[in-house]
Amino acid sequence: MYFIMYYHVPKPDKCMIDQLRKLYPGHKIILVGDTEIDYQTAVNAEIDSVIVSYGFRTVEELRSFGIAELVPSVEELSRVLLG
Template identity: 45%
Template structure:
């Protein structure tokens, strides 16, 4: 089958945002005199949305819903100001998107990052590449719920099996499977190749240009 569209995850797939996310969360933690975490630790906090990341970053002694909500609001405010300072596209991504645009492949972003921030990063770092950039607006629609991915396929008037879903995490691969899209894992993100394959990846690519071969 000829694939006609690609939905990309954002963090760990298109952009390396680890340092901006980590710095923002550590700023919040320092302000509350809580212990901070290393970039390596935050690598395993990313993927299920910022609220989930906040919960994982807080000390167990203060990990209650009230404190999570307070810190989440602080995190959003802090991260909004720094979300494109250190965040950069991975090697080969811009060239890949240029190539896909020439082939008239439909392109979108679907992230568990807050919708406002997803749109901000996608528009500032990748202007004019994506038909849509969708982030998390309702907790119930968070990946691996395939609802937003399927909605994108409807906007494109494509069958779900005509779409590649590209991501770096087990959650992305589960989303692809749930949406009946072709799951492609990337090895340069925040999870291991083994995790990706176990979660349903049919292919794991090691550089951006390999995606063209799949098409």
């Protein structure tokens, strides 16, 4: 099952992830984001994240926050998510 959910809650609060866990018990949750805050949200919620380098932050900015693995394109994101 694939779904997209947008939240307008303060990050890196993990409450949105907790809500997803309740709505979809037993499903794996992966946060796809483009900022260090998205990454920290996933860390706080103890879930996997995929951070893309073609969004809000530059590669250099993301690396400065200690994010080592970055996905450079939509095509690569599809490969990462779909295996």
